[in-house]
Every structure is written in structure tokens, then in C-alpha cells.
Amino acid sequence: MPRPPDSYSELEVSELYCAKCKRATPVRQRLLLILPSGNKYDYTCSVCGSSVGSKMDDDTSAFTILPPK
Numbered sequence: 001m002p003r004p005p006d007s008y009s010e011l012e013v014s015e016l017y018c019a020k021c022k023r024a025t026p027v028r029q030r031l032l033l034i035l036p037s038g039n040k041y042d043y044t045c046s047v048c049g050s051s052v053g054s055k056m057d058d059d060t061s062a063f064t065i066l067p068p069k
């Protein structure tokens with residue numbers, strides 16, 4: 001069964017629907033949290049500045065667990 005290229009699921013979000021602006025607007029991505037399970041990003045409307053969504057990814061490269069002593 002053919003599957004979409006890996007890059008398909010990693011499309012960068014550039015526009016999201018904003019409830020305040022009542023239309024899709026360009027968003028700013030902000031790294032919110034770095035967790036052992038991945039990073040959490042927050043998306044903010046670049047027009048009115050309100051939060052329009054968030055996303056988790058499973059990139060754990062930014063998180064380093066210190067070895068036990």
C-alpha cells in the first residue's frame with residue numbers, strides 16, 4: 001500500500017484559522033515546552049496575537065537526560 005512521503009506529516013503550519021479575526025491568518029510558531037516525549041509548540045495569530053493552536057512533535061533531540069551518578 002503506497003504511503004505519502006514522510007515530509008507530508010511534517011508540513012510547517014503557516015496559516016491557521018483565527019476565531020478572533022474570523023479568517024485564516026499567518027501564524028507565529030513558538031516553542032512552548034521541551035519534554036522528554038517531544039516538544040510542544042504554540043501557534044499565535046500574527047494579526048491579533050491570540051493563541052490559535054498548539055502542536056506536539058516527537059523530536060527528543062533537544063532534550064538531554066543527564067546520566068545518573
Ligand SMILES: [Zn+2]
Binds near residue numbers: 050
Ligand atoms: Zn487573529
